[in-house]
Amino acid sequence: MDIKTEQFVQVAEEELKNERTRLFLSLLPPAVSQRRQAAMSTFSDPKAAMSYCASVRGAAVDNLPDLLEEFEKNATANGAKVIWARDAAEANEFVVQKAREKGVSYVTKGKSMVTEELGLNPVLEQNGIEAFETDLGEYIAQQLKRPPFHIVGPAINVPPEEIRDLFMDIGILEKATADPVELGLAARIYLRDKFHHLKMGITGINMAIADTGSIINVENEGNIRFTKAAPQTQISIMSIEKVIPSIKDAMFQVRLLCRSCTGQKISSYVTIDNGPKKNDEIDGPEELYIVIVDNGRSAKYHDLLAREALRCFRCGACLNICPVYTTVGGYPYGWAYSGPMGQVLNPMLLGQERTQDLYRASTLCGACKEVCPTGVNHPKIFRYYRSKDVDGDTEFGGKPRPLMESIIYKFWLQGVTNSWSWKLGARLARPLLNNAIKNGWLRKKIKPLDNWLQARDLPLFPKKTFRDRWKDLRDRS
Amino acid sequence: MKDVSLFIPCIVDLLLPEVGEATVAVLRKLGQNPIYHPDQTCCGEPAINSGYQHHAIQAAKHFIEIFENDEAIVCPAGSCVNTVKNHYPELLAGDDDWVKRAESVGSRVYELSQFIVDVMGLDAVDATYQGKVAFHRSCQQLRGLGVSEQPERLIRAVKGVEAIPLIGADVCCGFGGLFSVDYASISEAIVKNKTDNFINSEADILVTCDPGCLTNINGYLSRNHPGKKAVHIANLLAGI
Ligand code: SF4
Numbered sequence: 001m002d003i004k005t006e007q008f009v010q011v012a013e014e015e016l017k018n019e020r021t022r023l024f025l026s027l028l029p030p031a032v033s034q035r036r037q038a039a040m041s042t043f044s045d046p047k048a049a050m051s052y053c054a055s056v057r058g059a060a061v062d063n064l065p066d067l068l069e070e071f072e073k074n075a076t077a078n079g080a081k082v083i084w085a086r087d088a089a090e091a092n093e094f095v096v097q098k099a100r101e102k103g104v105s106y107v108t109k110g111k112s113m114v115t116e117e118l119g120l121n122p123v124l125e126q127n128g129i130e131a132f133e134t135d136l137g138e139y140i141a142q143q144l145k146r147p148p149f150h151i152v153g154p155a156i157n158v159p160p161e162e163i164r165d166l167f168m169d170i171g172i173l174e175k176a177t178a179d180p181v182e183l184g185l186a187a188r189i190y191l192r193d194k195f196h197h198l199k200m201g202i203t204g205i206n207m208a209i210a211d212t213g214s215i216i217n218v219e220n221e222g223n224i225r226f227t228k229a230a231p232q233t234q235i236s237i238m239s240i241e242k243v244i245p246s247i248k249d250a251m252f253q254v255r256l257l258c259r260s261c262t263g264q265k266i267s268s269y270v271t272i273d274n275g276p277k278k279n280d281e282i283d284g285p286e287e288l289y290i291v292i293v294d295n296g297r298s299a300k301y302h303d304l305l306a307r308e309a310l311r312c313f314r315c316g317a318c319l320n321i322c323p324v325y326t327t328v329g330g331y332p333y334g335w336a337y338s339g340p341m342g343q344v345l346n347p348m349l350l351g352q353e354r355t356q357d358l359y360r361a362s363t364l365c366g367a368c369k370e371v372c373p374t375g376v377n378h379p380k381i382f383r384y385y386r387s388k389d390v391d392g393d394t395e396f397g398g399k400p401r402p403l404m405e406s407i408i409y410k411f412w413l414q415g416v417t418n419s420w421s422w423k424l425g426a427r428l429a430r431p432l433l434n435n436a437i438k439n440g441w442l443r444k445k446i447k448p449l450d451n452w453l454q455a456r457d458l459p460l461f462p463k464k465t466f467r468d469r470w471k472d473l474r475d476r477s
Numbered sequence: 478m479k480d481v482s483l484f485i486p487c488i489v490d491l492l493l494p495e496v497g498e499a500t501v502a503v504l505r506k507l508g509q510n511p512i513y514h515p516d517q518t519c520c521g522e523p524a525i526n527s528g529y530q531h532h533a534i535q536a537a538k539h540f541i542e543i544f545e546n547d548e549a550i551v552c553p554a555g556s557c558v559n560t561v562k563n564h565y566p567e568l569l570a571g572d573d574d575w576v577k578r579a580e581s582v583g584s585r586v587y588e589l590s591q592f593i594v595d596v597m598g599l600d601a602v603d604a605t606y607q608g609k610v611a612f613h614r615s616c617q618q619l620r621g622l623g624v625s626e627q628p629e630r631l632i633r634a635v636k637g638v639e640a641i642p643l644i645g646a647d648v649c650c651g652f653g654g655l656f657s658v659d660y661a662s663i664s665e666a667i668v669k670n671k672t673d674n675f676i677n678s679e680a681d682i683l684v685t686c687d688p689g690c691l692t693n694i695n696g697y698l699s700r701n702h703p704g705k706k707a708v709h710i711a712n713l714l715a716g717i
Contacts, residue, residue, distance in 0.1 A: 324660075360656075363651060363656050366617075367620070386526070391530075401527075413532045417535050417538075422519075448655075452657065457695075457696050459695075467485075470515065473498065
């Protein structure tokens, strides 16, 4: 998938003008948030459930190296083959090579964020292997060549009329209709056929269980189940943080994941695979490859705060509640992961240089942190990344701040520790700012002020500050 | 009369001194004796949020030195209280002595409504306002300090007030300090949402405990809905 994180501002401006996006955002995220809340309240103590889940995630992330080894051992004992991929290129290379080996002309895919991260589909295509996304929303997004708009509903913002035209174009709809049920049926009939005689299916993994070597997928459409059951060769791909100690942890995690994601107590399908088809079994894939992808994670693992981002299990709750996401939607974030989830993950995986807008375009309101069932403290991580810019951190590739800003903060520091220079600064700045508020030409020279005044007013700075008024106030008592 | 130390945030000092005056008036009405250390400047929140941690450390130490001998410190801004209480210890981590001092000051800093309800044990301030009032729950006050019930109780107790529920009362107003100027278009769209909800609620005024939200919301109202206004809780309670 192309990385367009640097175009955040530009795409956000476009999306702000997109009526369809605005309408959609005003309806769906609040509705899903409400469902989430209702579902959470079915816990006798929702807060306790969340903090337990957060501690399970935290402990798993802290023990990643051991858990991964344990998982590999047990998955291998089940008959799966575990492949380690250092980066996207290695993971994609493995899939392509396997597909070639098996003489595969097409694969089906279950919706998976990690393969978006790896940019697997374009690589498959370049190698002459067709990839069929089999999740309805993902299929539509793929056909439209658009990134996912929302982690749970990748094409949820696309109107049925556009889908009708798309389906007519690719020839899977006989009679033009914008009826969502008919559209869903057309895709279903078309995609169902791909599962017959399927040679290779590719899925992501929601959870990998260390002590049993099993993998779990959580979904609502059943297409992942098909993609895992129908092919001769199954390839399931996970990033390193998906591993957790036991099935007990997994079952608890599912309760939080589904509630936070779609407001369900449990999704329609939760499938657990223990390796490929055994000798005495009649169906199932003959081979199961589990690809474990690092892609930049372990390099940042030593950083205890950045590491927190690895707790995320991609429920999407933080997107639905974020004032910025619910204003601009998923496209501006420019990569597989959008909203607060992407704002903490993308800088870690892509480096800060091209993701600066992501962790700066936040009001730090903390709504994300409040709903996050895995205990990610987004605002704290944003502030941390921001400080790396200022400190010129090289590991994360902190991007230097504008010179003007550093100068302003130099003066600010002068004033903040010395009330005389603070007062003097205020006295000097006041006429300048007040003139600029009134005078358009001068205002253009002070960009922050100009930006503010674009759609908002600002009162004039009063002649007497509170400090100046205090003497009178005190004597009046 | 008990001394109460005034923590007047920079934005109140420079731009909204009437909020500071109202804070003084409310405290006096309640029989407190507000005192003011003129050496105070800014708590450092803008620097922390922009990533200038080392600058912010200087601001934090300056603040602690000025306020650490006061018994009760009261501030008409939830976000600044949150900075002192929750960010100072984080900022100074690694220097045990300073962390202790920060935590000690932090335990004595209160947002105005929090002070009135939690420390003074009051449910009401003697005040009158004839009209419908909606309340905006400022983010740092709500999620950082966990304070929301206190101001709402005080507002409901004002004579003549009809409290009106606000849709999305706990959704951010889009200010976010520098966010509002670095990402102005997004910020505008968020504050528009907030003011639309306020206008649709048919409340006469929108009350908030945070001068940042106040400046943002009023900036948008003044441009787009002249005549409609957000009001700081101190001004509502002081009647000025
Ligand atoms: S960061 Fe967001 S998507 Fe990830 S677990 Fe937390 S709320 Fe869910």
